[in-house]
Amino acid sequence: MSHLTIALDIMGGDHGPHIILPAAKKALQEFPHLKIILCGPQTIMSEWFDTLTNTLQTRIVLSDCPQSVDMDEAPTQAFRQKKQSSMRRMLDLVNEDHADACVSAGNTGALLTMAFYVLKTLPGIYRPALVSKVPTADNGRVYLLDLGANVNCDSEVLFQYAVMGSVLAEQIDEISKPKVALLNVGVEDIKGNDQVKHTASMLLDTEAINYIGFVEGNDIFGQKADVIVTDGFVGNIALKSWEGLASFVIEEVKKASQQNWWRKVLAAIALPLLKVIYTKMKPDQYNGASLIGLRGIVVKSHGNASSEAFLYAIRQAVREAEMQVPNKIKDKIEAVLMERH
Incomplete structure (x- = not known):
């Protein structure tokens, strides 16, 4: 090598x-x-x-x-x-x-x-994007972009993000025809602002991108897509919310297991499961946002x-x-x- x-x-x-x-x-x-x-x-x-x-x-x-x-x-x-x-x-x-x-x-x-x-x-490419992977169901991963490089994005920039995210998933994770989605306030075609609607129309007309439609915030971790595209304002808030929630859950589990002897016993029994959950949610292992x-x-x-x-x-x-x-x-x-x- x-x-x-x-x-x-x-x-x-x-x-x-x-x-x-x-x-x-x-x-x-x-x-x-x-x-x-x-x-x-x-x-x-x-x-x-x-x-x-x-x-x-x-x-x-x-x-x-x-x-x-x-x-x-x-x-x-x-x-x-x-x-x-x-x-x-x-x-x-x-x-x-x-x-x-x-x-x-x-x-x-x-x-x-x-x-x-x-x-x-x-x-x-008009503007670079910050992109990182976040965990999904069944030990999956999804690329989320943009995470804050550009808080205001028109449809052309969002379209370019979709292309770049697709390449990243294809090359780094070796996913053939990665599923690309747009983050929106609903999955229906009538939902969303003009930028998102226009981007969807552009992606539907592009055979090189495997566009699957809109996803909502609660779909980010559901393994519905390999790449989820949004502007930097929404993407940064979504990422920080997940990281905050992950840290909160981990710390709360730790505190609860130390409150009394009975919970300590339960925690010891459940330790293997807790370690799996901890490893999956720990933000450290998803550190490294690429400026693509x-x-x-x-x-x-x-x-x-x-x-x-x-x-x-x-x-x-x-x-x-x-x-x-x-x-x-x-x-x-x-x-x-x-x-x-």
């Missing part, structure tokens, strides 16, 4: 290097063909680098970055004033073909702005991600690089545009 190179912004997120550097080490151990470029302050990286074996050291490059982007920094300010930041450097590395993909847990707005400027969108539609691979990790969760984001970047997702999206968009014209 040919080597892959992933660039990491080690200063991004709530915990920065303390979370990201251990994840980088685990990724190198998991993927023998992987090389990593770490972007951040040399002093921090060097101290950690010296603790590694010579074998791992040969697969790591340290890129000294004197600046970092704050989590609450305005995107336009970061874009203009942080050209030597770890976030900007990793994007430049992808743009210059020194890295096959990059991962950051940093400021989402700044990452979107910088990525859009540095990498540009693929031909035929760009000329390079960018994966956004949660800002409060654990080291294990950040490792999931690196895995996502590796998979997309191996499958050459941007090229596949480009080919699909070109084919769809030819069909429409």
Whole structure:
């Protein structure tokens, strides 16, 4: 297998290097063909680098970055004033073909702005989208997009999201003719705003996309579709609601099992089942939203991600690089545009 190179912004997120550097080490151990470029302050990286074996050291490059982007920094300010930041450097590395993909847990707005400027969108794509997988019934997964890159989307942008999501499900999960749906306030044709209705009409006329119609919010986890498309405003709220509910349920189960001896006994008996539920609902394992539609691979990790969760984001970047997702999206968009014209 040919080597892959992933660039990491080690200063991004709530915990920065303390979370990201251990994840980088685990990724190198998991993927023998992987090389990593770490972007951040040399002093921090060097101290950690010296603790590694010579074998791992040969697969790591340290890129000294004197600046970092704050989590609450305005995107336009970061874009203009942080050209030597770890976030900007990793994007430049992808743009210059020194890295096959990059991962950051940093400021989402700044990452979107910088990525859009540095990498540009693929031909035929108006705006990039944030997409991630969420759990569905029977251990399934569904790609949900957009998750907040664009809060206002017209029908053409939503149509492009459907094409990109279809490619992602087809390539990463090897699903033949993935089922694509539009998130709506009802499943009837008369429901929804003009953008959603027009997008539905466009998808129905496109043979290259396996469009199955509208789904409602309570259908997201029902394994009705492989890809669900919506605008960034609705998508972000849907994702955050699920993550909040998942964390709430997990914590409530933990609390209930500690209230008295009888519940502790019941919890011990039910422990195998609880572990299955916990594993299925734990948001960490779905960490890593892909910013698709760009000329390079960018994966956004949660800002409060654990080291294990950040490792999931690196895995996502590796998979997309191996499958050459941007090229596949480009080919699909070109084919769809030819069909429409």
